[in-house]
Amino acid sequence: MNQPILTAEPTIASLAVARILKASRRPSSLGTVDSGSIALSMGEPDAGTPRPVVDAGIEALKQGRTRYTALTGLPKLRKALAAKLSVQAARAIKPEQVVVTHGGSAGLAAAVIAMVNAGDRVVIPEPTYSLYGDHVAMVGGEAVWVPNSPNGSLDLERLEHEAATARMIILCNPSNPTGLVYSAEELVSLAHILERHPNVLLLADEAYADIVFDGVPFLSALQLHSIADQVIYCSTFSKSYAMTGWRLGFVVASPERSAAINLVHRSINGSINTFVQDAALVALQTPEADLAQLRASYQRRRDVVVEHLQSAPRVNLLPPEGAFYAFPKIDCDLTSDEMTQRFARNGVVVRSGSEFGPSGEGHVRISFAADVDSLNEGMRRFVETVRSFG
Known part of the structure; x- marks a missing residue:
């Protein structure tokens, strides 16, 4: 079901809404992914909540x-x-x-x-x-x-x-x-x-x-x-x-x-x-060893992204040191929004760099929180798309 289109019309909403609409760089389609596409767009850990945490939530519900x-x-x-x-x-x-x-x-x-x-x-x-x-x-x-x-x-x-x-x-x-x-x-x-x-x-x-x-x-x-x-x-x-x-x-x-x-x-x-x-x-009681394992998992996925981007033409990347994002700059004639659209048409969803501030223009954001198989295929599509840029 389509969402109604927000406007800054003062009879519809407050000035706060108008200010957000004017300033916001965030896409209205955030979180939507076409069938068959691979989403490298959301900061969503792929593994799901650890079982002991889920069990604690369930037990708390059972206890009222x-x-x-x-x-x-x-x-x-x-x-x-x-x-x-x-x-x-x-x-x-x-x-x-x-x-x-x-x-x-x-x-x-x-x-x-x-x-x-x-x-x-x-x-x-x-x-x-x-x-x-x-x-x-x-x-x-x-x-x-x-x-x-x-x-x-x-x-x-x-x-x-x-x-x-x-x-x-x-x-x-x-x-x-x-x-x-x-x-x-x-x-x-x-x-x-x-x-x-x-x-x-x-x-x-x-x-x-x-x-x-x-x-x-x-x-x-x-x-x-x-x-x-x-x-x-x-x-x-x-x-x-x-x-x-x-x-x-x-x-x-x-x-x-x-x-x-x-x-x-x-x-x-x-x-x-x-x-x-x-x-x-x-x-909060998660052992440090488990957190270290989580970091190692994301670091391996970071390495997958870096390896793929090393073979891509016109791509410059400062290797990520933390979080689970990469922010490559792509030297081409397209804007960040246009690049993002091209990637989406080729079955890999990323975020436009211009969303993240004026100096983000020319970049796109890749999330490597996805599972490794999806990440590898998504990056294959990404590099293939970059090769098609003029």
Whole structure:
């Protein structure tokens, strides 16, 4: 059934809708795949949720865990998250700093709504996750796109300049769509910028922090102790534990900011499903060996993508260091949207690079979260299509 076409007509919807429609780079067909096509477009782990987590959810349902719980999240889950993140951050994080959210997306949205006013400038290093711009538009903020350097690193000089008049910087690390990991040196330099601008917040989206390859060091924004009160950390159970459809995320901030973010989140979402939070408690007990096995699985698939692209003409790729995305640049006369359409006609669905920021033009995003057989066939179709480009 076709969805109605949204318009910015003021008698139909609010100005917030009009702003999102004007700013959004996200495709309206997101998630739809024609029969016979191979989807390398969605950040959806192929293996499904681990059996112990599923069993915990089922058992919770059998026990009648279907009623409302605390609007900030199940107290036991907040305590467990605070304990885990305290180790990661090498500093004490209290349960009252943790807000359990309806997926990572709702956590990001609640943080932006709670912290950004209409007219505020929000600095977004890019290419990056396309939903950030929609959230900023929703509240009437101004998205300030700052292209990364050609090697994928932060343009710290430009960020220093923009921070002088900004309310927030939004950083995705590891990066969706490039798969690059920002170095400790870059993050420490970014922290120094925020020290000089204490009214600027850092919204750090670290959804892929558990998926880093080749032993690349990863420094969390939670470890930037000098700006701890300026950091709003957002993550999710979706990627590390393959719980995308369970819709469970979490935000960590100072107690005062967490209270404000929770107020927004609970006003929109109410409380989170109780049995899902019970399952999440089991997910947090996943042995490190299992997480290492997951990383190794994605690294093997990363290698499949890199191997295929090495044989493709006119393709340039910064090898992904984390997450499960590759972001090749293709030297041809087609736009990113036109390339994406050509790939789809040839039976492989990828995302247009222009969705992820102005500097994404000329790129496409490949997700290698698919199973290896589908990935190999999808990449075969991808390279075959690239060879047909003029």
